[in-house]
Amino acid sequence: MTDKAKTERVVHVPLGERAYDILIGPGLIGRAGGEISTRISGRKAAIVTDENVGALYLEELMDGLEADGIDATSITLPAGEKTKSFEHLTKVCDTLLSARIERNDAVIALGGGVIGDLTGFAAGIVRRGVRFVQIPTSLLAQVDSSVGGKTGINTRHGKNLVGVFNQPDLVLADSDALQTLSEREFRAGYAELAKYGLIDKPDFFAWLETNWQAVFAGGPERIEAIAVSCQAKADVVVADERESGRRALLNLGHTFGHALEAATGYDSARLVHGEGVAIGMVLAHEFSARLNLASPDDAARAEAHLKSVGLPTRIGDIPGVAPTVEELMEAIGQDKKVKGGQLTFILTHGIGRAFVADDVPSSEVIRFLEEKLGQ
């Protein structure tokens, strides 16, 4: 307990009826039963996980739940972005119904953002909504996808085009779990973490420039960086739960990033989400500079930091044949941030000074991309 008190952080997300806590610290997977049973009345749970994470943490979680009197079943899905599909959604719903999960029972997502997004969607539609607990195990999921209530799956038309808003009842971000995450995935999550600095926390960005090695190494700086990120996301979500205005800032780097993911066929060997975001954020800074909205020095500074942690920062860093401008524009057109044909972009006036521009002419985007790609 003293250990817990020393290191555990709690971020409360005050969403009225849908308020919830995010606990951040070591050992939370083992203690999940206790944290869940004080908050959720049902005595049944169904865990959704993927093959990688399941092999590492499913048993520990099941044992902990059982010790606290919660009867748990589980389903283990293939790892990777392709699991966010109608096919797997159908399978998960079937599992929850077979397990007779009722409204006050818990559906638990144990894994990265893929498992969190898919499971949150299933939990939001089975019996028109059952209780939902996120146990994010990737850095990206801990600082981003597990907070805020967006859930969904991909279709052939693009990413996250089908889903619901479904706030979790509890988020348990176990910092120990990150020890088994690959370097590459950790870096990808770091891109989202750095994003909060680039949006509106210049001091946090500067702190990261100094402390990033400690964040990568683990320990108190890592927990601190995760907590700052969760708080930053929670603040935006509370101000704008359904993404009509300010929440769009969280998409910094994402219009380009999603387009790159689409144009590379969601092939994680080539590009994972956070890497697309890293490149996308640099592009957003460069595009802003090109439109004379920001200094090129800020774009250079953003790129330098992301590069120093080992992230890709240019389209040319992606292995394989570069996407064409046409492919990227097609993907941008299908992105959710299109209103009445006009393009909405998150642009910036500099580090920590991002803003929503909803009148970006697509001709400018095309010209910029043509330059970048030399096409």
Next chain:
Amino acid sequence: MTDKAKTERVVHVPLGERAYDILIGPGLIGRAGGEISTRISGRKAAIVTDENVGALYLEELMDGLEADGIDATSITLPAGEKTKSFEHLTKVCDTLLSARIERNDAVIALGGGVIGDLTGFAAGIVRRGVRFVQIPTSLLAQVDSSVGGKTGINTRHGKNLVGVFNQPDLVLADSDALQTLSEREFRAGYAELAKYGLIDKPDFFAWLETNWQAVFAGGPERIEAIAVSCQAKADVVVADERESGRRALLNLGHTFGHALEAATGYDSARLVHGEGVAIGMVLAHEFSARLNLASPDDAARAEAHLKSVGLPTRIGDIPGVAPTVEELMEAIGQDKKVKGGQLTFILTHGIGRAFVADDVPSSEVIRFLEEKLGQ
């Protein structure tokens, strides 16, 4: 316009941000474009319909939309309960995304409850929610399924087990469309209409006992009866949008009804939803009488009226091999109204005096069904 003013009724559903109007009257399919374009900013629409209804009304609706400057695409699905599936949900979502329906564009359900439930679900999850218009064409859909925001599909575990709450932005109940509905389907819808009388409107039930022939014939009594029903449902929904308490009253007859539908394999040749509800309501009255909660005279009166309009009222009225008690109890166990293992039933103290009982021992239900089925 004078014609419209004389006959059209409007029921407003005051749900704050999600408030909407139900228009009831003749000629609304042809006038849909005007009604939609004053309420919804997008200039695109996608219509979902079934083969029967599409053949009769799709062209008229498309022409009307076009005349009002709305660019519409459509998808026509097979008619029948089996269409409420993950497979067709996937197909509808794909159609909406192919048509590039955006958040402020309209997805229109043109058909009975099957199309309404499926389409409302798709509209609620595509881009995490786009605009949704109900054009209910069956009596059941006009008095029940199009009002209240429940949407969903069936799974092998039971009916409506997967879905979302998604209030429509507008409901257009065209009373002319009912002219082409089969007698059998009209009667099935009538069961739901009579339900509002049985729940808490004894005067409306008595009015129906006198005026049912005029309601079947068409004209002002029909519009009146539909408006009373929509108002009744709207009142309950407003008091309890997410079905924690009073809304459960709308399930009068439905626990037994759903079980009968499941046990007859959702085979509409044997039983359609409203027929199941008619038998279920009589069973609920008889079960209440058996538990000494109501007089057997009320059960007899409810049955007599439903029988006089030509509805089935006993399990034995269903063609084919009667379901077993075991089959029915299995279906009841999967029904959504199960909490922590205990059975919730809508019982009654008499005509217009229904109430929620959430502590019904399943042993009593089994005994009652054994008697009814002579098993």
